[in-house]
Amino acid sequence: MWIHLSEVLSAEGKEKTYTCEIGFNAFQTGNGSYPVTEKSPVSLKIVNLGEKRLLLSGRCSLTLSIPCDRCLEEVPQKFDIPFEREIDMNQTEEERIEDLDEQPYIVGFQLDVDRFVETELFLHMPMKVLCSDDCKGICDRCGANLNRETCGCSQEPKDPRMAAILDIFHSAADQ
Ligand SMILES: [Zn+2]
Numbered sequence: 001m002w003i004h005l006s007e008v009l010s011a012e013g014k015e016k017t018y019t020c021e022i023g024f025n026a027f028q029t030g031n032g033s034y035p036v037t038e039k040s041p042v043s044l045k046i047v048n049l050g051e052k053r054l055l056l057s058g059r060c061s062l063t064l065s066i067p068c069d070r071c072l073e074e075v076p077q078k079f080d081i082p083f084e085r086e087i088d089m090n091q092t093e094e095e096r097i098e099d100l101d102e103q104p105y106i107v108g109f110q111l112d113v114d115r116f117v118e119t120e121l122f123l124h125m126p127m128k129v130l131c132s133d134d135c136k137g138i139c140d141r142c143g144a145n146l147n148r149e150t151c152g153c154s155q156e157p158k159d160p161r162m163a164a165i166l167d168i169f170h171s172a173a174d175q
């Protein structure tokens with residue numbers, strides 16, 4: 001959804017509130033695309049601070065499905081992000097991008113709400129997602145999900161140096 005900012009910009013102290021549906025169904029990052037499994041409308045307030053500066057505040061909540069770092073099972077990850085950002089409309093688009101190092105969510109006198117939410121999400125993405133703290137992961141030899149099954153190879157040492165020694169031992173035994 002796009003919001004026209006010209007009305008709020010027309011007078012200092014002017015403010016408007018909006019409720020906006022989130023328009024995207026998947027969140028793209030450099031690491032992958034995560035489906036949005038639940039979302040609530042974004043509540044957004046825009047206040048004219050004077051001198052062509054705007055204050056954007058509000059809250060967005062949504063749930064993304066993100067694979068567990070260890071076993072790759074999809075994990076629902078809930079985000080509830082309060083935000084407050086000042087926007088200087090005196091800046092050109094290029095200056096703003098350089099300043100914030102982010103995708104432009106202001107184009108001309110319009111605010112791209114989806115882009116804005118994506119920008120907030122980027123800042124709140126967890127470094128690591130686990131289905132549970134004691135997730136056993138997948139076997140690095142046969143790919144079995146060790147939370148659900150035990151495979152034969154899980155008995156062997158995990159230490160790669162030990163594994164290499166064992167491999168030599170096995171191939172020597174084969175000859
Ligand atoms: Zn897991």
Ligand SMILES: [Zn+2]
Pocket residue numbers: 139140141142143144151152153154
């Ligand atoms: Zn295995």
